[in-house]
Amino acid sequence: MHELSIARSLVGLVRESVPGGAVVKSVLVRVGPLQAIESGAMELSWCAATEGTVFEGAELLLTFVPWELGCRECGRSWSSDSWSDPCTCGSCRVDPVGGDELRLESIEVEDLPNRTASADAPRAVKRSQASKETRRV
Numbered sequence: 001m002h003e004l005s006i007a008r009s010l011v012g013l014v015r016e017s018v019p020g021g022a023v024v025k026s027v028l029v030r031v032g033p034l035q036a037i038e039s040g041a042m043e044l045s046w047c048a049a050t051e052g053t054v055f056e057g058a059e060l061l062l063t064f065v066p067w068e069l070g071c072r073e074c075g076r077s078w079s080s081d082s083w084s085d086p087c088t089c090g091s092c093r094v095d096p097v098g099g100d101e102l103r104l105e106s107i108e109v110e111d112l113p114n115r116t117a118s119a120d121a122p123r124a125v126k127r128s129q130a131s132k133e134t135r136r137v
């Protein structure tokens with residue numbers, strides 16, 4: 001499956017990009033229309049590709065970018081959801097520009113648990129010692 005090989009290469013990219021031991025929460029990927037990625041199939045493939053790895057449970061977020069079109073007659077360029085959009089000048093000689101991008105935009109990593117609060121502990125001990133001064137006669 002097309003999506004599965006993409007998911008596998010994404011896992012490889014994420015592995016290269018994050019430090020060892022980091023917990024990946026989500027991965028944001030920008031997808032051009034020429035990649036012909038179906039979001040449902042991509043989700044399943046991501047799930048399969050991350051299963052049993054340290055990235056299992058990480059969320060895959062896809063941003064689908066529209067077609068970038070250029071008119072050969074008047075030189076106008078615009079973006080559209082459809083590649084068969086005619087130009088406003090009436091010309092049908094329209095070419096898609098780019099559209100084949102597949103870019104790992106960002107990776108959200110969970111905070112490492114190395115910032116623990118230790119300053120509050122001694123204060124609590126002092127308070128419990130003071131309460132012992134009230135004694136019954």
Ligand SMILES: [Zn+2]
Pocket residue numbers: 071072073074075076087088089090091
């Ligand atoms: Zn035009």
